[in-house]
Amino acid sequence: MLEIKNLHVKITQEDKPILKGIDLTIAEGEVHAIMGPNGSGKSTLAHVLAGRDDYEVTEGDILWNGESILEMAPDERAAAGVFLAFQYPMEIPGVAGLTFLRTALNALRRKRGQEELTTPEFMKRVKEKSAALNIDVEMLKRPVNVGFSGGEKKRSEILQMALLEPTLCVLDETDSGLDIDALRIVSDGVNALRSPDRAMLVITHYQRLLNHIVPDKVHVLAQGKIQRSGGKELALELEQSGYAEFGEKAA
């Protein structure tokens, strides 16, 4: 279970507060969506969950399975099951995708007390998961994300997620830049990972994604706070009314 309690966050280098008291609880097996206007702090929340040190938690706490993760380094959080699918996946020139995936997977397995995978075992998994996401394994021999289209980058994020088997999946605008076919592939990939022992936080600006990944709950984040929470019908309502009522201009 993820419990975010009265979370206040500012940028480490500055005094500017971004998150001003977030309360949010997601139980295993649940999928929650966070929607909100641009600049409301959605990506900040996602990065803080993953442990980015550009942000400083000034008040409140984040508990994952009952324990605070605030003091944990990003790789320790990953070992504890946290995964962030980036809004803007990074390109790593000179590091082959397969090397990257294998390094990450084996590092996680060591930390989780599992045996490292042999090359054939690893390749078998990569092939399986890539096929489901319509990713050509040849592409993974190239440097991570370099020269990939927007959609390919997003699919490669979901591939990483599928391979690393996290228990808390945070997806930051995974739908942005996807055409309708890619959106379906990515959503199918995410839905395949839905399970009773996995919690998901799906961040999006548009309601469209939530037709495919149907959430248990929807929250509206604006001005650094959760302004409203409701069921999946809240997303449809926002689609109609926009974010104007939350004091920020609609996109």
Added chain:
Amino acid sequence: MSVAVMKTKAELSFAESFDRVQDRLPGSPAVKQVRRSAANKFAELGLPHRRIEEWKYTDLRSAVKDALPVRVGDATQMTIADVIVALGPLAKLETHRVVFVNGRYRKELSSPDQLAGLEFEDLSSVLSSGNENAAGLASLTGRDDDAVLSLNTAYMTDGAVVRIQASSDLMKPLLIAHVRAGAEPGFTAVRNVIDVGAKASAQIIEAFVSLPGAAKEGQANAATQITVGDEAKVVHVKCAADTGDGITHLSNWMIRLGRETDYAGFQLTQGVSLARNQIFVAFDGEDTKLDLSGVFLGRARDHIDTTLVVDHAVPSCESRELFKGVLDDQSRGVFQGKIIVQQIAQKTDGKQMSQGLLLSPDAEFDSKPELEIFADDVACGHGATCTELDKDLMFYCESRGIPSDIARGLLIESFIGEAVEKIDDEPIAEAVMEFARGWLEKT
């Protein structure tokens, strides 16, 4: 320069040693004469210092505190198993191998297969032989005002004299291994002279490595002349990968390229406290491709300098340089790249890049690219960058569970990989990468 300067301890010691050891250095009377005038030249020049423009970042007069005992003979016990240990990643390669220990050829450790196309002699035998070639080999440098080369000529004990016959293909690389061994620190001067015939294809690796248990300190002065015939293809790699603490490595590459040659040179420098790698390239024929690249890794107070001069004296040649340095602690990297395009050298295509990756706020990278262009129809450019590890990329890796030290290693590898990939031979490139990994693991 007629100003009388006080000689330093090291300068006096290098000059005085000559009288003591000259009789034991290999060479016919004619060679001894060449050595004597080089020693006199060095006594006159002294060690290069910062008031000489090309040496302003690397002041040998203040950096070289003392001269280690000059090595003349060597009787270090050594087995093939030792050589394999010393060679590290290079031992895995299938090569024609010639081994020098503390500057002396060791036939019993070498295996220069006598295959058609490859002729090998040890320099010491050639110098002593009295044939008319000997004095020529001794004085071949043509860079008479270079104090480091003068020292080399005065004291060189041995090296590889290699001729690769026209139109031959070596099939596997020639590995010239210079191994530092034994508990006594010393100054070693070696010279390799390589002649690649027209239309030949060759891969040549020069290694400067050490055996575990070797003295922590050491001074090496290495000169290599390589002449590449028309239409030949050469991959030339130098790995100065020592493991000591207090190693000085002074090297000179003098490269002459014929017409339509394809020459790629690469230099790795790591585990060296003070390095000056000089590269001089002269083009003798048109339509030639030159590719120079290198990786240097520094930590503690290491100082690693690469200084190259590429002289386009004929039209229609291409030159590429890419040098990458990873600098930790208080180490300092220096890159000076001078590209000269003579008036006659129209259609020259030259591009140069040097990049430093600083791992510590106290590390430093000084880059001085220089273009001297006298022709008008040319495409030349240069660039230099100095960066730190990308924090966003580090976070991306760590968020996938990769611990920060491994993430750092991955990103550093990717940084130097671009230069290592210039080595157009996968096993050699992989061996170079493995050296670098070994160095990184000790960070």
